[in-house]
Amino acid sequence: MNRNIWQILIFMTAKTSKKIKEIILIYFIGATGYALLEILWRGYTHWTMAVTGGLCFLIIYKADTKLANRNIITKCTIYALIVTCAELIVGTVVNLRLKWNVWDYSSLPYNYLGQICIVYSALWFALGFPLSSLCKRLMLIFDKKAKDAAIRYE
DSSP states (O other), X not given: OHHHHHHHHHHHHHXXXXXXXXXXXXXXXHHHHHXXXXXXXXXXXXXXXXXXXXXXXXXXXXXXXXXXXXOHHHHHHHHHHHHHHHHHHHHIIIIIISOOOOOOOTTSTTEETTTEEHHHHHHHHHHHHHHHHHHHHHHHHHOHHHHHHHHHTO
16 A cells, blocks of 8 residues: 555656646746847846746746637737736836836837837737747647647648
8 A cells, every 4th residue: 555655656746847847948938038039129138027928938838738729810819918918917016016117118009007008919919920839849848648649640
């Protein structure tokens, strides 16, 4: 009986360890990608953008698994909403509440509180196309079932 418990614990630990590695890698990709994108776009970034990017990509990655049967336009719309909502939440805290002035979209059309605007939401929508492809590739790395299914359909 005692041996069976240890086998279960070892199995659970191995599975949990793999999941934790996946989460850390996905977060790191999102944090790095978001920060690099901002550096390319604006010439600089702020550490809060890396944190936000990591969280956004984790949510997008998980959403992509749930949206597997949806068309790409639906996926990109949802991804844009995820990032836009994150920008509003983070912007409200870091820019309006803490006065860190990380960004200000007040001069752009159709902005809300200077924290989000239609221009950047459209950009996040466009970036949804490569993000969806990246999510699929990462899922093939981490998910044996997805890898097996991809091999069967090739």
